[in-house]
Amino acid sequence: MKISLKLFAAAAALYAASTFADSTLLNVSYDPTRELYQQVNAAFAKHWQATAKEKVTIRASHGGSGSQARSVIDGLEADVVTLALAYDIDEIAARAKLLPADWQKRLPNNSTPYTSTIVFLVRKGNPKGIRDWDDLVKPGVSVITPNPKTSGGARWNYLAAWGYAMKKPGGDETKARNFVAALFRNVSILDSGARGSTTTFAQRNQGDVLIAWENEAFLANKEFGAGRFEIIVPSVSIAAEPPVALVDTVVDKRGTRKVAQAYLEYLYTDEAQEIAARNFYRPRSAKVAAKYAQQFPKVALFTVDEAFGGWTRAQKAHFADGGVFDQIYKAQ
Amino acid sequence: MESQTLYPHPLSAPVTGGERPQSAARRVTSPTTESALVRRVLIGVALGYFAALVLVPLVAVFVEALKKGFEFYVESLREPDALEAIRLTLTMALIAVPVNLVFGVAAAWAIAKFEFRGKSLLVSFIDLPFAVSPVIAGLVYVLMFGLQGWLGPWLAAHGIKIIFALPGLALATLFVTVPYIARELIPLMEAQGTDEEEAALVLGASGWQTFFRVTLPNIKWALVYGAILCNARAMGEFGAVSVVSGHIRGATNTMPLHVEILYNEYNFAAAFAVASLLALLAIVTLVLKSVVERRAHGAHAR
The missing domain is CATH 3.40.190.10 (Periplasmic binding protein-like II)
Known part of the structure; x- marks a missing residue:
């Protein structure tokens, strides 16, 4: 009993220490993007360290697009959502009012970087x-x-x-x-x-x-x-078109708007577009698209x-x- | 869970005066009239069934886990997300076991030693998690603490996170582990009756003295036994924690959830490596369980 209480206290302390280490972003995404965002997240962390001189850790959650949207509606604190289709993000806007209804107009190409x-x-x-x-x-x-x-x-x-x-x-x-x-x-x-x-x-x-x-x-x-x-x-x-969006209520509450916005804009850079193309997503950038034209059948x-x-x-x-x-x- | 089918209760044996069924069968020369052949066939069928259903899949887990070599195996377990999952799973067990120890003893004490209104209702509540699907348990917490739920808006306004965070995972784990310790203790304490406690009180012991010197030593082994089962369930639970987890890698994934994620990422060897750790835990649990059973019998024999 005494031992387990001590262990419990130690575990709790460990847990608390790890949760508040540095600034983190949560990207709630759909099923097939696991490999894509693993690479994008690492690249963005490097990019952010170089440009903003700040350390950022991006956490990822993956699952069926509809059920991921449901989790965000129920309170999963996503700084950004990158889902399979616009309707799922519309649902988050409509049901939980976490972002404006016209979210899709805020980024280029219908908010779809790939x-x-x-x-x-x-x-x-x-x-x-x-x-x-x-x-x-x-x-x-x-x-x-x-x-x-x-x-x-x-x-x-x-x-x-x-x-x-x-x-x-x-x-x-x-x-x-x-x-x-x-x-x-x-x-x-x-x-x-x-x-x-x-x-x-x-x-x-x-x-x-x-x-x-x-x-x-x-x-x-x-x-x-x-x-x-x-x-x-x-x-x-x-x-x-699998779109991406900033979740306004969450980033304002957590104070992560700047880095979350930069993360989404980063997806449109040639660097990220290359990563997308290498993971078999069709890039928006004309330059990267030309480079990988062979890969994608007409x-x-x-x-x-x-x-x-x-x-x-x-x-x-x-x-x-x-x-x-x-x-x-x-x-x- | 296998203990649920172990009747008569192994730890209540001395009180009921019965022996364990196997040893009883051995002592009586021939309890049945079936021929040796029939007996052997029946035993063979039973063993074959368990080998096919339990042993072969268990071996398969270890074979798959080591498919890419021992180094890859160790690497999969030392990867940061895997370590975090292991740590979170241990945290769940470290929360569930102590809480259920306190609650289980209190509930069993009340139910076995006292008569009060609503006693059968309390017994039913303790059994409820056995009957309810864990997924439902998870969904209920989403309904209560989710942003669209009853308490969600208030919690959000005060910056308190329950679901998709540690407290939600702990709640879900507690829900599914509630019955284990209480259910071990109740039949034993009921069988022991209140005679020894009454004697202690008559001889001038205080309530706490009676509890620590009389009641607790009597239920010691059942308590350990219940804690082992509770621990196994806390670490292995999937359904309830899956609903409230949010599946954030390196943050809210317990080991069973991490296994699923790795599997979905085509990372089969790593998935089975983490799964093999859970399987090892099950084996350790079984060994501990039989040690406790033997100790308990030894203690009662004295």
């Missing part, structure tokens, strides 16, 4: 002959994608499929709905996050095709050894604004309770 798109990952030799979206609805093709209710990446997947069906000659709402319904009939495992789906497909060998972020597909290829998988780029896909892209009239409308129509996704998924 972009990505949606591609397919198939097993070596492409045994099911998957070339484009139409091949995903064929009978006997087992598709892996996360759940659009909880995963940001999954919502991009869903909207990419929908947009493709709309853009096909003679495409309309009904045809798109039937196409997406047929696609989800072929989904064998519906994980809650993008990283879970990748592990299901690549580590546990489930399914014939994974619908994934381009960066996630490249990373899986790299991590599991080149040659085990092939990346298939469809004829049309969606321009996925693909016809449409945006959420063009095809769905923005995220708020897309979310309401497709992913809200009783929306199109619920209807087609329940009907199965």
Whole structure:
């Protein structure tokens, strides 16, 4: 009893000492950005030390984009959020009022320093002959994608499929709905996050095709050894914009506005853009984009604004309770 | 958790007068009429089942952990985020065990030695964490202390952090570990009755003297046993702490959460290295448990 009390006091003292060591930022992010921000955070700490002569530690939290937004709404003190889609940050603005509703206008390029798109990952030799979206609805093709209710990446997947069906000659709402319904009939495992789906497909060998972020597909290829998988780029896909934002209430309370703002602006520098490109995110900087042009296949892209009239409308129509996704998924 | 199925209670054996089931079976020449073959098959099936369900996966954890060599194994455990996770997990245990020792003894004392209104309600409350899913426990704390929760705005205004910080993790851990010590003590203390305490009081001992000289020595081993189980659960808990953690690397990740993070980062060998540390802890717990059981039997035999 006496020993454990002493130990407890020692542990408490240790804990207190470590928590208030130097200035820290918390970046609450989504699933596939772990490797990206590990490198960006180290580079920014060096940059900040050199320019502002201050030490900064950036902590990271990763998870499904929707559930990460939920945590911030519930009080997880994120200085910056870097999530999978604008709607999740809109939710933080709407429900918890931690940042203004027009947050997306505060940084260049819709507050999106890097972009990505949606591609397919198939097993070596492409045994099911998957070339484009139409091949995903064929009978006997087992598709892996996360759940659009909880995963940001999954919502991009869903909207990419929908947009493709709309853009096909003679495409309309009904045809798109039937196409997406047929696609989800072929989904064998519906994980809650993008990283879970990748592990299901690549580590546990489930399914014939994974619908994934381009960066996630490249990373899986790299991590599991080149040659085990092939990346298939469809004829049309969606321009996925994962945005970043400063959480005003938190940075003002913690006194970190200056360094948090600098962190977000740093993401647009050529240095950070290079890191993004090396992690298979499409850079915004024309210079870096030209340098890495070989890496990224050319693909016809449409945006959420063009095809769905923005995220708020897309979310309401497709992913809200009783929306199109619920209807087609329940009907199965 | 395996103790939950150990009936009769190993530490109440001398009081109930019974032997442990195995030794009883050995003494009676043949308690059943089944042939040796049937017995062997049954024992074989039971052992095979446990080997497949427990032993093989446990070995697999260590094999996977050492896949990239011993140096990588040590490196994965010495990495700052892993060290912080280990430290946080130890902190959780150092909070949960002492608090539950005090609460467990107080609750068991009240329940076993006294009659009062609401006694069965208290017993039910102690059992509640066994029945409630840990995820629900975590969510309840989010509802209470979250920014949108009942107390959240007040706490935020006063700069007090509960969830996504150490206090929330401690609360969640306490919630799931509440029953362990009390549940060990109650049956034993009920079986022992109040005779010895009454004798002490009649002979002029004060309340505290009675407690420290009579009650405590009688429940010593059950207390240690409960503390070991409580410690194991505190270190291993995933669901409840996952909900209130916020998953901040190097700050609010306990060991089980860190294992999940490493796994999700394709860092399988490191994930299993940290997992193997948790598995080692389980083995140590088992060894300690059987030592305590043996000691307790020895003590009662005297």
